Amino acid sequence: MGIVGLTWGGLILFVGYGFLVGLLFGFFGMGGSFLVTPALLVLGYPSTVAIGSGLAFVFGTATIAALKHRDTGQIAYSLGSAMILGMVLGVGVGKELVFRLDALGFADTVVGVAYVVLLGAVGLFVTCDSLRGKDRTKQTSIKFARRLQRYQLPPMLPVTEETSVSGWFVAGIGLVVGVISGLLGVGGGFLLLPVMLYAIGVPMTIAIATNAFQIAISSGVGTLLYAQSGAVNLPVVTMLLVGSGLGARIGSVASEIVDRARIKQYFGVLLLFGSMAITSKTVGHVFDIAVLNRVSIVLIFGATVLVSAAVGYTTLRTLRDGDATPAND
């Protein structure tokens, strides 16, 4: 018994999971797909379907977020457009790679290992960066961004009122992130956010808003490409989106209330948990150890619940202490 091809249990699972992922997405300014695609993988969906559905989910959430951020006027359209050019090309390349690997029978393992490396590396970087302290990070990021901004290769795109960056660099970064997006079924926000902050020198609020705009367009193209091969599970995507729509709005409000310094730490821990879950799943798959499959499910769903609870708790505590800054709404 159930509706749209899902059992009632599956329906509740995907709506509930979507809500939590949406909450985190609204809070961190990322597609949340690095939790959706691995979750679909550990639940036993084929890698092509997990990636295609992950991209379709990101397309929905990023569209909602882009509309929301458009209202606040924080999207840098010229910067975003250059990034989109590169990302769209990259997504096509990534999708081709996945289907070729799938034909050879390597897609599950390669995607799994790629997730472990990527989530682990980015998670470690963000967590260490966060633990080192804000001042040092700020200094490093400004130094690197200034070095990149020194190359005056037209067309130059405005970053802040005083600084600009070459469109070629931005499109090049977009191409690399696009390939990863098409290959892993992620929006790329977890890579774009640090890159925009550290390498390009975009202010945090503008980086989050512009990310949503870039990801909405590139994941839309990715969804189209995967849907052409029938690799998008619409009932699952629909249920995830229904939950995440509400969660994203709440998360977005929470991000305006909670101290920004806390954001990065949660972000890093979440990525590390994602990496551990995929490690467990891949090892379980290769050595045929069933219990590791269950461990990976507990890790990925547990991490989402815990970090969502941490975000909610911090927001409520900030409100209670009366430190909240007024929301833009």
Next chain:
Amino acid sequence: MDPLTVALELPAAIQTVGFVFSEAIALYVGYGVLTERLCPTFCPNLYPT
């Protein structure tokens, strides 16, 4: 994939993209009304006036 296969499969792919996009808009508007109209009354701390 040859051009004919791409052309034949495109309508279904466009429908998928259209469905997800329209769902996102519906959720944005629906939840927008829900949170922005109801929250100032029921959760004023999140929406200070």
